[in-house]
Amino acid sequence: MSSASEHHGRPGQPGRPGQPGPGKPHHGGDADVWTTGGTLFAGVLMLVNGLLGVFAGIAGIAKDDVYARIGDYVYKFSLTTWGWIHLVLGIVIAVTGWGILKGASWAKATGVALAALGIVAQFLWLPYTPVWAFISIAIGVFVIWALCTDRADSAGP
Template identity: 35%
Template sequence: MSEQTTGARPEYRAQPAGTTGGAPAPAPEMSAWAGWVRFGAVVMVVVGVFGVIEGLAAIVSPTYFVTATGTVLVLSWATWGWIHLILGALVAIVGASLLGEAPTWARGAGIALVGLSAIVHLIAIPVAPVWSIVVIALDVVILYALITTWGAPLDARG
């Protein structure tokens, strides 16, 4: 029979054994390490968006960042701009995926992409030394947040 035919209101229905009457289920308790992963994810999104902006700036105006010879290693700065653009977009996307459930693939991809980002910015130090060092420092913080929490569960749901 339906609730309409019996006249019973939902709050007065019988509860299964072992449950409390009207009390809501407790929220899952977050691990202390979950905050580090969320922090790392937010910083990843910020660094990724800045990488996209940096890449666009290098592509649109390749003479803005110029070394003495006009190149960074064997590639033009416009080519490095595309590298920054693509890598920044990937870092931002993976960082955004870490804001949700933080799946294992996203943590692994985040570690790989942020490590690659640090290497790319290490190579770009002759062109933009202060910015590259700031991004490398942020990449190290992100790596710390993702690596030290690898074995820790992020929430009580498993």
Template identity: 40%
Template sequence: MNGRQAAASGVVLFVSVMMILNGIWGIIVGIAAIAKREFFVLAPNYVYEFDTTGWGWIHLIIGVLLVGLALALMSGQGWARWPAVALAVLQAIEHFFFIPYYPWWSILVIILDIIIIWALLTYIPETV
């Protein structure tokens, strides 16, 4: 394993833990948005206005999928790599549209998604 692979391998473990935390946060935010529609306040006349209950379901579903894929990555399942990349891209796009509801967290999640995508695309699991 070369130095780049070793760094990416360590980052994959870090990314898996971040995906779990991110997924749990998404589940909590999703439940909060579903349970109480007024939990998030939106600035008036935003172009990409979406119902907070809809955002809640999106966060909940992506959160559950993130946790599942992170656990699969941690257990060394190679098949989970590409779905995790796709889900990280989807989550980054979703949080771009969620910026007016929760700006600083959305920007942080987008940055974490970029790290997740880099780590998963750089890391190539060794085949035996």
């Protein structure tokens, strides 16, 4: 037989994520685990995607012929400009991803805004790396969903 402390942490402490605490009904425990896991995964994706953006930015700044444009596109910038955009955006996205992993209060709203900005930037970047741009857009959509569905901060005691 298991003790109450195995299910709810230390006596007097709230239960683990997804587990009801003492005197709390068990409502949506599995959903809480999924949203918490989704938020953690969104933080990791932002951190990795930001670092990859930094590397893409450095490559664009260092050599103007690293990326080749596929077809003609309405939104045109020089590769050096794109390099600086990716470098700055990548640093800010990586820092925000780290903030999400650390549980910073500012990080969720900032993460949603940066993921939206990243989606727009990747759309404009389509002629240079179309497959990666679509993957980054999908990552941005997931990050927005995960950060908007996590209600851990707004849940009352």
